[in-house]
Amino acid sequence: MELNQLTIHELKEKLKEGKTTSVEITESVFKRIEDVEDKVHSFITLMKDSAFDEAEKADKAIREENNIGLLTGIPVAVKDLLCTKGVKTTCGSHILENFVPPYDATVVKKLKEAGAVIVGKTNMDEFAMGSSTETSYFGITKNPWDLGKIPGGSSGGSAAAVVADECIASIGSDTGGSIRQPAALCGVVGLKPTYGRVSRFGLVAFASSLDQIGPFSKDVEDCATMMNVIAGYDPNESTSVSADVPDYTRYISKDIEGWTVGIPREYFIEGIDSEVLDAVEGAIEEVKRMGGKTVEISLPHTEYCVATYYVIAPSEASSNLARYDGVRYGFRSQDGRDLLDMYKTSRSAGFGAEVKRRIMIGTHALSSGYYDAYYKKASQVRALIRNDFDEAFKRCDVILTPATPTPAFNIGEKMDDPLQMYLCDIFTLSANLAGIPGISIPCGYTNSGLPIGLQLLAKHFEEGKLIQMASAYEKSSKIEKRRPDL
Amino acid sequence: MEYEPVIGLEVHAQLLTKTKIFCGCSAKFGSAPNNNTCPICLGMPGVLPVMNKKVVEYTIKMAVATHCRINKNNNFARKNYFYPDLPKGYQISQYAYPLAEGGYVDVEINGAKKRIGITRIHMEEDAGKLIHDENNPSSYVDLNRAGVPLIEIVSEPDMRSPEEGIGYLRRLHEILVYLEICDGNMEEGSFRCDANISLRPKGEDEFGIRTELKNMNSFRNVQRALQYEIKRQQYVLESGGKVIQETRLWDDSQGVTHSMRGKEEAHDYRYFPDPDLVPLMISEEWIKEVEKTLPELPLRKRERFVREYGIPPYDAGVLTASRDLADFYEKTVKYSGKPKIASNWIMGDVLGYLKEDKKEIKDSPVTPEALGDVINLIEDGTISGKIAKEVFEEVWKTGKDPKKVIEEKGLVQITDAGALETAIEEVLKSSPAQLEQYKQGKEKLFGYFVGQVMKATKGKANPKLVNEILRKKLSE
Numbered sequence: 001m002e003l004n005q006l007t008i009h010e011l012k013e014k015l016k017e018g019k020t021t022s023v024e025i026t027e028s029v030f031k032r033i034e035d036v037e038d039k040v041h042s043f044i045t046l047m048k049d050s051a052f053d054e055a056e057k058a059d060k061a062i063r064e065e066n067n068i069g070l071l072t073g074i075p076v077a078v079k080d081l082l083c084t085k086g087v088k089t090t091c092g093s094h095i096l097e098n099f100v101p102p103y104d105a106t107v108v109k110k111l112k113e114a115g116a117v118i119v120g121k122t123n124m125d126e127f128a129m130g131s132s133t134e135t136s137y138f139g140i141t142k143n144p145w146d147l148g149k150i151p152g153g154s155s156g157g158s159a160a161a162v163v164a165d166e167c168i169a170s171i172g173s174d175t176g177g178s179i180r181q182p183a184a185l186c187g188v189v190g191l192k193p194t195y196g197r198v199s200r201f202g203l204v205a206f207a208s209s210l211d212q213i214g215p216f217s218k219d220v221e222d223c224a225t226m227m228n229v230i231a232g233y234d235p236n237e238s239t240s241v242s243a244d245v246p247d248y249t250r251y252i253s254k255d256i257e258g259w260t261v262g263i264p265r266e267y268f269i270e271g272i273d274s275e276v277l278d279a280v281e282g283a284i285e286e287v288k289r290m291g292g293k294t295v296e297i298s299l300p301h302t303e304y305c306v307a308t309y310y311v312i313a314p315s316e317a318s319s320n321l322a323r324y325d326g327v328r329y330g331f332r333s334q335d336g337r338d339l340l341d342m343y344k345t346s347r348s349a350g351f352g353a354e355v356k357r358r359i360m361i362g363t364h365a366l367s368s369g370y371y372d373a374y375y376k377k378a379s380q381v382r383a384l385i386r387n388d389f390d391e392a393f394k395r396c397d398v399i400l401t402p403a404t405p406t407p408a409f410n411i412g413e414k415m416d417d418p419l420q421m422y423l424c425d426i427f428t429l430s431a432n433l434a435g436i437p438g439i440s441i442p443c444g445y446t447n448s449g450l451p452i453g454l455q456l457l458a459k460h461f462e463e464g465k466l467i468q469m470a471s472a473y474e475k476s477s478k479i480e481k482r483r484p485d486l
Numbered sequence: 487m488e489y490e491p492v493i494g495l496e497v498h499a500q501l502l503t504k505t506k507i508f509c510g511c512s513a514k515f516g517s518a519p520n521n522n523t524c525p526i527c528l529g530m531p532g533v534l535p536v537m538n539k540k541v542v543e544y545t546i547k548m549a550v551a552t553h554c555r556i557n558k559n560n561n562f563a564r565k566n567y568f569y570p571d572l573p574k575g576y577q578i579s580q581y582a583y584p585l586a587e588g589g590y591v592d593v594e595i596n597g598a599k600k601r602i603g604i605t606r607i608h609m610e611e612d613a614g615k616l617i618h619d620e621n622n623p624s625s626y627v628d629l630n631r632a633g634v635p636l637i638e639i640v641s642e643p644d645m646r647s648p649e650e651g652i653g654y655l656r657r658l659h660e661i662l663v664y665l666e667i668c669d670g671n672m673e674e675g676s677f678r679c680d681a682n683i684s685l686r687p688k689g690e691d692e693f694g695i696r697t698e699l700k701n702m703n704s705f706r707n708v709q710r711a712l713q714y715e716i717k718r719q720q721y722v723l724e725s726g727g728k729v730i731q732e733t734r735l736w737d738d739s740q741g742v743t744h745s746m747r748g749k750e751e752a753h754d755y756r757y758f759p760d761p762d763l764v765p766l767m768i769s770e771e772w773i774k775e776v777e778k779t780l781p782e783l784p785l786r787k788r789e790r791f792v793r794e795y796g797i798p799p800y801d802a803g804v805l806t807a808s809r810d811l812a813d814f815y816e817k818t819v820k821y822s823g824k825p826k827i828a829s830n831w832i833m834g835d836v837l838g839y840l841k842e843d844k845k846e847i848k849d850s851p852v853t854p855e856a857l858g859d860v861i862n863l864i865e866d867g868t869i870s871g872k873i874a875k876e877v878f879e880e881v882w883k884t885g886k887d888p889k890k891v892i893e894e895k896g897l898v899q900i901t902d903a904g905a906l907e908t909a910i911e912e913v914l915k916s917s918p919a920q921l922e923q924y925k926q927g928k929e930k931l932f933g934y935f936v937g938q939v940m941k942a943t944k945g946k947a948n949p950k951l952v953n954e955i956l957r958k959k960l961s962e
Contacts, residue, residue, distance in 0.1 A: 209761035322575020366756035
């Protein structure tokens with residue numbers, strides 16, 4: 001196997017034993033990028049020069065056995081909405097095409113401190129608004145399993161880069177499923193942590209009360225390692241939580257004997273692809289074989305999740321995106337005749353259709369006379385949704401659902417039908433609304449060879465439980481490890 | 487018809503914290519443009535606000551000082567609008583849950599006390615500043631002020647005249663400065679006032695349609711703008727028209743208000759709770775702790791001065807205009823033991839000299855100790871009141887010890903009766919004509935002789951003694 005195909009823990013072993021170097025690993029990653037990037041297009045910006053500098057630094061650290069971090073020498077990719085000092089951060093948007101942040105996001109800082117080699121900035125739906133990575137100003141990312149299909153979104157680039165072996169692991173963000181849905185459609189592990197667990201400082205905001213940063217990885221153990229690096233309190237963020245961060249790798253290779261797994265009936269609805277349903281039902285059987293009990297539960301307000309989400313997220317976005325006004329940074333249209341006209345022309349030309357649609361929805365939902373009917377009502381329903389989970393977790397340790405209703409769909413298939421696109425996240429939105437953690441792990445393939453994802457949800461700050469069950473399932477189910485043929 | 491004005495005032499006060507409300511940048515005024523900025527107050531993508539606790543503490547101080555009810559559960563909201571001095575496209579403010587509500591201040595207008603209600607006090611961030619250059623088609627943005635903490639103090643529509651409005655403003659100003667939470671500088675914009683004003687027929691309960699006045703950067707301008715607006719609205723109403731609800735800008739040079747924007751163009755600020763800030767809980771203990779740090783407030787101090795020092799209320803009012811002045815007075819009294827004399831000196835000489843030199847009391851070259859010495863030296867007869875003025879002036883100019891000034895200039899009063907007698911005899915001898923007239927009954931000339939003695943002794947003669955001896959000599 002090539003070095004770029006290995007996991008973090010496998011590479012760390014090799015590095016430790018002196019069987020390879022970070023420069024060699026980084027070379028194999030960039031060779032792979034050279035070979036497949038034209039087809040897949042996972043990246044917006046590659047950081048080859050700084051990556052090799054970091055790799056050399058990592059090798060020196062390993063040689064001198066000095067200052068070795070959890071990711072020393074490991075090539076990772078970062079979604080292009082995390083600010084990187086001195087490196088373009090576009091958010092997949094024309095309006096930030098040439099924006100170079102003067103500071104590093106907390107998570108980027110943590111990756112660097114852990115010794116990671118940052119390969120580049122991955123492609124994404126514009127401002128993370130989308131489920132297919134098709135709304136990026138910088139072109140579509142293709143699903144490595146079938147280049148005619150989408151990789152999911154909005155963190156499509158981060159998911160594709162991992163499964164295409166263009167990096168070892170990556171960072172994405174999840175506002176309504178933007179980690180878990182592409183992880184499912186690309187066949188990798190993707191975790192959305194509890195709201196407040198990972199610092200949002202330096203994450204270009206889409207919907208502040210829903211956004212959360214998390215990792216993509218090739219297996220569950222790597223997911224735990226990535227979490228060890230990025231989780232923790234950040235004094236720069238008021239909504240950051242100071243609860244203790246466990247060593248997540250402690251939850252690897254443990255069983256789930258005696259656990260109760262909740263199966264919410266509202267998540268097994270008509271319209272789910274039959275192959276997806278089969279794979280998920282297979283996983284439920286596997287849980288029983290693993291010594292777990294299953295129990296049917298109800299999350300009665302599930303049917304309101306999409307509506308609630310599509311009021312709250314656009315409302316917050318309409319305000320978060322107000323700063324892109326052409327005044328101080330980013331794109332400014334030269335057509336403006338006066339101040340108001342400069343705003344209008346810059347924003348009209350700078351934002352894509354989906355972003356404009358959501359700004360319009362959000363502006364409307366917050367406007368006087370409509371606030372109570374939309375934003376306020378949605379906030380109230382959100383509390384009910386959160387309460388559904390509180391009640392459900394009194395009866396079970398984790399909740400198991402399909403991650404997506406269908407496998408990856410065709411490029412262009414849903415671009416003209418926003419409602420169909422919004423329904424792609426029907427199983428993932430609720431975790432963001434409730435603030436709870438969720439993980440998506442591979443649970444099989446369709447006949448045509450597309451990956452299928454299983455979603456596990458747990459109580460606030462119980463990422464450890466998700467990792468424990470995902471790891472146990474990964475071992476027990478023996479889902480065949482395949483690689484996309486590129 | 488006789489109309490009655492109804493006035494409500496909105497005051498924005500910049501808080502004197504070292505750093506801004508949501509980041510660690512300096513909140514100082516007057517730095518080079520955009521020097522006091524960081525990614526957070528510049529509204530860069532990805533940044534997040536973290537609340538400065540001092541801002542809350544200062545706001546609690548103001549809330550307690552104005553008898554407000556403090557909400558235990560506070561949150562912040564976003565006020566959304568586009569303007570180049572607002573880098574995030576929204577201002578973080580408080581909306582549904584302000585820190586304080588339902589307070590008041592007592593104001594004295596022409597000797598009568600009036601209570602003005604305070605609707606609410608809330609915290610928010612200031613915006614930056616635009617700098618326009620007439621010779622250049624583009625404008626400049628200075629974001630040093632962006633994120634400087636403000637409190638907005640909204641009054642009830644309780645004022646019925648510009649004088650009441652100014653009285654209320656001065657009271658708020660005084661309290662803020664006393665609490666040392668705002669420097670109160672109106673020209674630099676650290677104390678700003680907008681006014682809502684409407685007219686109604688006298689005796690009517692219902693309010694008329696109001697206008698909002700902005701751009702008044704001194705107490706005088708607030709008063710002039712209100713006076714102008716009363717006349718303007720009265721003219722509109724009397725000529726059968728209707729007042730339009732709108733924002734009007736005060737034009738200082740022309741002494742008029744101009745329409746800025748009408749209601750139809752009014753912003754919809756789309757307030758909603760800021761998801762980047764968690765609700766702020768204010769405990770009873772915290773309020774109590776802050777309460778303990780509150781200084782004696784002006785009204786209370788005024789009453790105490792009258793009671794304790796026996797000075798007239800007018801004096802007490804002048805002397806408590808600032809904490810520094812009141813402290814200066816109390817120290818002077820402590821050194822001299824003469825409250826009324828100390829008051830006269832401070833209100834007359836000290837404040838006079840300060841005004842002339844454009845100085846603040848804390849920069850006075852004459853210390854309370856020195857002034858106390860001067861008073862004591864008069865009292866024990868070392869110098870006369872007249873010489874004291876000379877001594878004071880010298881101390882003011884040089885900062886020297888009053889005793890040293892007296893010694894150096896030889897200003898010690900002549901109280902030696904023999905010496906004075908000789909001086910008086912000389913004067914009488916050299917003015918035979920006046921002496922003759924006096925003896926024929928022109929007693930007014932007594933003052934002339936005193937003057938001559940003073941002149942001869944260079945003002946150092948003890949006036950009481952001079953009078954006594956002179957009277958004796960003249961009746962001989």
